[in-house]
Amino acid sequence: MTEPTPPPPSRRERRAARTTAADPSATADSDLLADEFDVDRRKRRRVWLWVSIALVVLIGLGVGAWAANRLYTQAQDTRSHLLAAMPHVAEAKAAMLASDPAGAAAAAAAFREEALAAQKTSSGKLWDLVEGIPLPPMENLRAVSTVSDVAVDLADDVLMPASEVSITALAPSGGRMDVAALQSLADLVSGIVDGTEAADDRLGALDDGALIEQVRAGVRQVDAALDEIRAIAVPARDVLAVLPDALGASGPRQYLVMFQGNAEMRASGGGPGSFVLLKVEDGALSIVREAAATEFAFDIPQPVVPIDAETEALYSDIVARWVANLTGTPDFPTSAALARGWWSTLFADQVDGVISIDPIGLSYMLNATGPISLPTGDVLTSENAAPLLLNEAYFKYPDGVDSNRFFSAVSLSVFAALTGGNVQPLPMVAALTKATDEGRLKLWSANEQETALLGESRLSGRLPTTNDDESAVGVFFNDTTGSKMDYYVDATVGVTTDQCTAEAAPNWTTTVTLQNRVSAERARGLPRYITGPYFTPGEIGTDFIVYTPVGAKIESWTLNGNTYDAIAHTTHLGRDAVRINVILKPQETATFQVTMVGADGSTSADFAPPSVRHTPMVRETPVTIDAPGCE
Structure with missing residues (x-):
C-alpha cells in the first residue's frame, strides 16, 4: 500500500531547517526567540482586540444613547399630541348631540391635526428600524405608533363623518318623520360603527402585558x-x-299606544287609562281612533286571549278578564298581547305594535x-304633568265622563305637540332614554327583526x-283597592347577597318596604x-310579588318579621316567585323580606352582578344593593 504524500513544509519550517543546517547549535536559541516573538505578537493582538472592542462599545454606547434619546423625545412628542387631541372627542360628541355640525366639524378637524402630528413624530427610519426588532420591549414603540395610526383613523373614519350627523332627523315636523333622512343617517352611523370596531381591533392586537405604564x-x-x-x-x-x-317606509303600520296610570299600581307600572291607535305611513303620523279603558267590558267570564299556566298560577286569570289588570304582569309582551285582545273586542283594526308610557315618562318629554295648552284651559308642563294627571284631575273632574274628556284632550294635545315640529331633539332623546331606563316606556313589535333588536332590553319590558x-331580582306591586290611592304610596328595595364571594350556592335577602303616606284626616277629604x-277611605290594598334571579329558589319570607301566608308561590318567567297581599291603613308601613338561594351546585361564577327590576311608581323607588366583592 502506498503511503500518503506528506504536505509540503511551511515557510516557517523551511526557515528553521536552513538555520539548523548552517548552525546546529542555534536550533534551541532560534526556537526560544521564535516563541518569545509569538508571545509578544499575541499580546499585541489581544491589546488591539480589546482596544477595538472598547472603541466599538464606546461608539455603540454613544450611538445607543443618541438613539435612545431621540426615540424618547419622539415618544414624548407623540404623547403630547395625543393628549392634546383627546379633549376634542368630547367636544365633537357634545356638538353632535346639540345638532351643531359646524362645531362638531371644527372639533373633529382639531383632533385630526393633533393625530397627524402624533403619527409624524412616531415614525422615521430610526423608529421603524427599532420598532421592527422582535423583542418585547419594542412592543412599546409599536403600541405608540399603532395608537397614533388609530387616532388618525378615528379622525377620518369616525369623527369627521360623525360631524355630519344631525339628530334633527329624529324629530317629527308637520306631522311626519323624514324617512329618507333617517335612512341616510342610518348608513352614516353604520359606517361610524365599522370605523370604531376596526380601530378597536388594532388596539386589541397589542400585547398589553409588555407595555410600560405610560x-x-x-x-x-x-x-x-x-x-x-x-x-x-x-x-x-x-x-x-x-x-x-x-315608520311605514315599506308600508303602513298601526301602533296601539297605552297610557298607564301609576296612581293605581300594576306590576308593569299602572292600570291602563286610555288607548290611542296611531297610524304611520311613509313617516306621516295620524290618529286613527282613541278609547278610554272604561269603554271596554268591565269583567268577562273567560280570558280575552289565552294566558300561560304559570302566569295564571301566580296572578290568576284576572289579568286577562279585567281590562284594568292587563298590565298586572311584569312581562310586557304578555301585556301587549292582552291589550291587542281587548282592542279587538271593540275594533277590527290591525295592530302592528304596542307602546306604553306613563305620566312621569310623559313629563320628561315635555322638557322637549x-x-x-289644553282645551280645558289647563296648561301641561314637565313640572305639573304627574300631579295633574295622577291626582289633581280627579278633584277637578270628579265625574267619570268629564275625566274621560279631560284625558282625551290630553292625548290629542300631546300628540299634536310631539308631531308639530317644535320638539327639541336633544332633550327628547334624553327624555326617551330616561323613561326607558326607569321602565316607564315600553315597546312590543309584531315584526320579528324589531323583536330581535329589542331583545331583553329595558324597552322590551x-x-x-x-x-x-x-x-x-324582581319586585313588583299590584293594587287591589280598586282606587287611585297609590299616588300616596312610596316604596324602597334593598338586596344583600354573597353571590360574588360564595364558594357554594349564593344567597340573597330582598327587603321591600311599602309606606302609606296619607293621613286619616286627609283621606276623609279625598x-x-x-x-x-271597596275600602275604608285611606286604606290601600297591595299585592307584593318578588322574583328570584334566574334558577334560584325562595327559601322563606316574612312580613314585618313574622311568618305570613302567601297567595301563590310558584315558577314564572324562569324564576321562583312569591305573591302576598297586604292592607295598609293610613300612615302604616309594611316590610316584606324574602330569602333566596342559588340552585344546587351553583357558585358565584354563575351570576353576573346583582340588579333590581321593579314597578315604576309615582316617585323614585330607592334601591340599595349590598354585594361584597361585586364590581
Whole structure:
C-alpha cells in the first residue's frame, strides 16, 4: 500500500531547517526567540482586540444613547399630541348631540391635526428600524405608533363623518318623520360603527402585558374614547336600521299606544287609562281612533286571549278578564298581547305594535316640547304633568265622563305637540332614554327583526332570561283597592347577597318596604274616585310579588318579621316567585323580606352582578344593593 504524500513544509519550517543546517547549535536559541516573538505578537493582538472592542462599545454606547434619546423625545412628542387631541372627542360628541355640525366639524378637524402630528413624530427610519426588532420591549414603540395610526383613523373614519350627523332627523315636523333622512343617517352611523370596531381591533392586537405604564395608559385612553363613541353609535345603528320601516317606509303600520296610570299600581307600572291607535305611513303620523279603558267590558267570564299556566298560577286569570289588570304582569309582551285582545273586542283594526308610557315618562318629554295648552284651559308642563294627571284631575273632574274628556284632550294635545315640529331633539332623546331606563316606556313589535333588536332590553319590558349580564331580582306591586290611592304610596328595595364571594350556592335577602303616606284626616277629604268604593277611605290594598334571579329558589319570607301566608308561590318567567297581599291603613308601613338561594351546585361564577327590576311608581323607588366583592 502506498503511503500518503506528506504536505509540503511551511515557510516557517523551511526557515528553521536552513538555520539548523548552517548552525546546529542555534536550533534551541532560534526556537526560544521564535516563541518569545509569538508571545509578544499575541499580546499585541489581544491589546488591539480589546482596544477595538472598547472603541466599538464606546461608539455603540454613544450611538445607543443618541438613539435612545431621540426615540424618547419622539415618544414624548407623540404623547403630547395625543393628549392634546383627546379633549376634542368630547367636544365633537357634545356638538353632535346639540345638532351643531359646524362645531362638531371644527372639533373633529382639531383632533385630526393633533393625530397627524402624533403619527409624524412616531415614525422615521430610526423608529421603524427599532420598532421592527422582535423583542418585547419594542412592543412599546409599536403600541405608540399603532395608537397614533388609530387616532388618525378615528379622525377620518369616525369623527369627521360623525360631524355630519344631525339628530334633527329624529324629530317629527308637520306631522311626519323624514324617512329618507333617517335612512341616510342610518348608513352614516353604520359606517361610524365599522370605523370604531376596526380601530378597536388594532388596539386589541397589542400585547398589553409588555407595555410600560405610560404607554399602557395612552392605549387605554384612546380605547376609552372609542368605547364612549361606540356606546352611542352601536345602539343608534341598531335602532336606525329598523326605524324607517317601523315608520311605514315599506308600508303602513298601526301602533296601539297605552297610557298607564301609576296612581293605581300594576306590576308593569299602572292600570291602563286610555288607548290611542296611531297610524304611520311613509313617516306621516295620524290618529286613527282613541278609547278610554272604561269603554271596554268591565269583567268577562273567560280570558280575552289565552294566558300561560304559570302566569295564571301566580296572578290568576284576572289579568286577562279585567281590562284594568292587563298590565298586572311584569312581562310586557304578555301585556301587549292582552291589550291587542281587548282592542279587538271593540275594533277590527290591525295592530302592528304596542307602546306604553306613563305620566312621569310623559313629563320628561315635555322638557322637549315645552308647556302644552289644553282645551280645558289647563296648561301641561314637565313640572305639573304627574300631579295633574295622577291626582289633581280627579278633584277637578270628579265625574267619570268629564275625566274621560279631560284625558282625551290630553292625548290629542300631546300628540299634536310631539308631531308639530317644535320638539327639541336633544332633550327628547334624553327624555326617551330616561323613561326607558326607569321602565316607564315600553315597546312590543309584531315584526320579528324589531323583536330581535329589542331583545331583553329595558324597552322590551322583559325580565332577563339568564344571569349572564345581570342577576336581576324582581319586585313588583299590584293594587287591589280598586282606587287611585297609590299616588300616596312610596316604596324602597334593598338586596344583600354573597353571590360574588360564595364558594357554594349564593344567597340573597330582598327587603321591600311599602309606606302609606296619607293621613286619616286627609283621606276623609279625598274624592270617592280616588279612595275607591271597596275600602275604608285611606286604606290601600297591595299585592307584593318578588322574583328570584334566574334558577334560584325562595327559601322563606316574612312580613314585618313574622311568618305570613302567601297567595301563590310558584315558577314564572324562569324564576321562583312569591305573591302576598297586604292592607295598609293610613300612615302604616309594611316590610316584606324574602330569602333566596342559588340552585344546587351553583357558585358565584354563575351570576353576573346583582340588579333590581321593579314597578315604576309615582316617585323614585330607592334601591340599595349590598354585594361584597361585586364590581
